[in-house]
Amino acid sequence: MKHPVIIIQARLSSTRLAGKVLREAGGRPMIAWLLERLSFAKCPVVLAVPREDAPRFEPLTREFPVQLFPGSEQDVLDRYAEAARANGADPIIRVTGDNPLTSVECLALCLEKHAAMAADLTHPVGLPYGAGVEVISRQALEAAWTGGRESDDREHVTRYIYKNPGRFEIVPMPVPEAYQGSDLRVTIDTEEDFRRFESIVGHVKPRRYLRLLDAMKFLRQGAAEAPPAVAAGAKKAPKASPTKKTAPPRPKKSK
Numbered sequence: 001m002k003h004p005v006i007i008i009q010a011r012l013s014s015t016r017l018a019g020k021v022l023r024e025a026g027g028r029p030m031i032a033w034l035l036e037r038l039s040f041a042k043c044p045v046v047l048a049v050p051r052e053d054a055p056r057f058e059p060l061t062r063e064f065p066v067q068l069f070p071g072s073e074q075d076v077l078d079r080y081a082e083a084a085r086a087n088g089a090d091p092i093i094r095v096t097g098d099n100p101l102t103s104v105e106c107l108a109l110c111l112e113k114h115a116a117m118a119a120d121l122t123h124p125v126g127l128p129y130g131a132g133v134e135v136i137s138r139q140a141l142e143a144a145w146t147g148g149r150e151s152d153d154r155e156h157v158t159r160y161i162y163k164n165p166g167r168f169e170i171v172p173m174p175v176p177e178a179y180q181g182s183d184l185r186v187t188i189d190t191e192e193d194f195r196r197f198e199s200i201v202g203h204v205k206p207r208r209y210l211r212l213l214d215a216m217k218f219l220r221q222g223a224a225e226a227p228p229a230v231a232a233g234a235k236k237a238p239k240a241s242p243t244k245k246t247a248p249p250r251p252k253k254s255k
Contacts, residue, residue: 030194
């Protein structure tokens, strides 16, 4: 394994929940919960954001060991490839900024599997939606950057790779039984998702960081609809109508 680097893609212009990654939950920006957990992953962390958003994210670099990389807003694949090149990343661990409960433990397992299989792309199978990562070889990312010409290929970083399974070695990695939770949703795409995360933050006590297994236990107990304990200074989200949950496609959309 050459030089694994975590690259987080984030932006403020989300169509469904604008500004969500910097919205406060438990008295801190939502993305701070993600950066805190990734600091235990033993890999460099790069936050790849649109150039115009960079000043809003800059304060995070003073609180966490993260490097800010500004790039294109619309061409997310280019932003990712440029960040990988600038940091000599190989493989690249793809994380999205709206997944504050990304599994650090399964990230490490994916890295091991990726190296053992000499894969182009490795992804966990069975985690709650919004807790996974993708481990991508630099060669595969560069091939996607060169070959992915459609607008969806530029917006969704790994779409070109998944579209060409005959060209790329794509390795699904079943996660340990304790982490099996495909019936659970922990990504933040809607107001309902954000209120669920607020509830987790308000009820689950972090142990070094907010652990995914503790959050899963809380959700399975059916307590996520309880009013969250809002920390001092935190803004309580307005109540929203329940949103129908649907099963998302495997590749997480780009931010």
